[in-house]
Amino acid sequence: MLYELFRYNWQVRDEWIKWCESLSKEELSKMRTGGMKSILHNLFHVIDCEQLWINQLQETPVIHKDIEEITSLIEIKEFSNSTRRLSENFIKKHENSKEKKIFILSLKSGEKKHLTYDKVLYHIITHEIHHIGQLSVWAREIGKKPVSTDLIFKDIEI
Structure with a gap:
């Protein structure tokens, strides 16, 4: 079930990236209210959080990229593809x-939270869904039809 929900998110993400190809660089980077403040940064953020958590779970180095240095949809697409693999x-x-x-999360307060790997993986899934919802709001604000996120009509068996 986890894998299928990740596939759903990746399919929706790919559709958003494709949707973004019709927007100008200015529109992709335009500062907006909510989310990560721009379409480009919202997409980067969900990909970055996915790789951050997955790398921590498998105890491999986290990739550190500065969100402010992300300036193109091509960078987003490449980062998404490498993270997905x-x-x-x-x-x-x-x-x-x-x-x-069990994953042990060290909080800034010094407290440690013990989380199952499944809980972290479901967090990654719902985190992306949350931020993709912001893209739908912004799409409507600029007069464009958002990508459908209706699971019923996605080619994914659950």
């Missing part, structure tokens, strides 16, 4: 494993 491999291995692994 990383995530896909990890999620498939995790789902095939019966081991209930």
